[in-house]
Amino acid sequence: MGQLDGRVAVVTGGANGIGRACCERFAEEGADVVIADILDEPAMDTIAAVEKRGGRAAYMHTDASSPTDTETVMQHAIDMFGAIDVLVTAAGISTGGYVSGRPGSEVEVERDPIRRFTEGSLADWQHVLDVNLTGTLLAVRAAARHMHDLGRRGSIITIASIAAKHPGAGAPAYAVSKAGVWMLTKQAALILGPAGIRVNAIGPGFIETDMTAVVRGMPELEQRLLASVPLGRLGNAREVANAALFLASDQSSYFTGEMLHPDGGFYTD
Numbered sequence: 254m255g256q257l258d259g260r261v262a263v264v265t266g267g268a269n270g271i272g273r274a275c276c277e278r279f280a281e282e283g284a285d286v287v288i289a290d291i292l293d294e295p296a297m298d299t300i301a302a303v304e305k306r307g308g309r310a311a312y313m314h315t316d317a318s319s320p321t322d323t324e325t326v327m328q329h330a331i332d333m334f335g336a337i338d339v340l341v342t343a344a345g346i347s348t349g350g351y352v353s354g355r356p357g358s359e360v361e362v363e364r365d366p367i368r369r370f371t372e373g374s375l376a377d378w379q380h381v382l383d384v385n386l387t388g389t390l391l392a393v394r395a396a397a398r399h400m401h402d403l404g405r406r407g408s409i410i411t412i413a414s415i416a417a418k419h420p421g422a423g424a425p426a427y428a429v430s431k432a433g434v435w436m437l438t439k440q441a442a443l444i445l446g447p448a449g450i451r452v453n454a455i456g457p458g459f460i461e462t463d464m465t466a467v468v469r470g471m472p473e474l475e476q477r478l479l480a481s482v483p484l485g486r487l488g489n490a491r492e493v494a495n496a497a498l499f500l501a502s503d504q505s506s507y508f509t510g511e512m513l514h515p516d517g518g519f520y521t522d
């Protein structure tokens with residue numbers, strides 16, 4: 254018996270990194286998975302990984318910041334598998350220039366932080382907020398509407414970050430977007446709780462994915478980051494997916510409006 258037997262999960266950002274690990278972990282526990290992402294080829298690898306674990310999977314090219322794309326992929330999940338029981342919103346970017354699948358595509362980390370803050374591009378700021386924050390809102394709203402209409406007591410899991418509560422853990426637009434995701438999660442938990450829909454966040458620490466490749470390429474910076482992590486290492490995507498599995502499953506049936514931190518102890522002090 255799997256913990257998610259017969260359930261259907263939609264995972265934004267499911268083509269790579271933490272989102273892909275969630276797809277794989279959920280499939281191991283019996284779920285069918287719909288992947289919403291913009292990385293078409295890597296999404297095929299996620300499909301293969303889900304099928305290898307005995308699950309069914311579908312992919313739709315979906316820009317998380319597009320209301321139309323988001324509505325379409327949710328309807329696709331209903332058409333393909335009949336329901337949405339679980340949503341994970343893992344689609345995200347660290348800076349306006351970051352492109353997943355091309356580690357190191359963002360170079361801003363090299364620049365003087367005062368100049369980056371005072372002269373940084375407004376278009377980049379908006380792009381980060383569009384994908385990370387508005388994208389989360391769009392997915393949460395669309396999935397919750399289907400869950401409510403179908404009478405499903407679903408579980409919604411947003412991916413925030415330690416940066417949601419700590420200004421030093423990401424660039425300004427990123428940290429602000431994740432703080433917004435955390436408040437949105439609590440708002441949605443309040444509003445959707447009476448319908449039996451639970452909404453929780455995961456706030457990962459430093460996880461080994463394409464998003465942290467630029468840090469791992471700079472040993473001094475990596476050492477500085479690891480000094481704030483009692484376990485002394487980066488986390489891996491599966492460790493975040495295990496937290497997502499807990500929140501997706503009935504094991505967490507009395508959790509809502511909460512944020513779990515797989516962060517190696519970053520928040521210990």
Ligand SMILES: NC(=O)c1ccc[n+]([C@@H]2O[C@H](COP(=O)([O-])OP(=O)(O)OC[C@H]3O[C@@H](n4cnc5c(N)ncnc54)[C@H](O)[C@@H]3O)[C@@H](O)[C@H]2O)c1
Nearest residue numbers: 266269270271290316317344345353414457459460462464
């Ligand atoms: N890696 C970390 O250390 C870390 C820490 C805390 C939070 N997070 C968050 O976890 C989530 C996943 O990040 P990751 O580390 O797996 O990075 P990643 O780059 O490996 O994965 C991000 C995924 O989001 C997708 N994506 C990006 N823009 C999109 C868009 N407009 N529409 C649809 N999909 C889009 C990418 O194609 C990719 O599949 C992000 O929200 C990130 O902010 C990551």
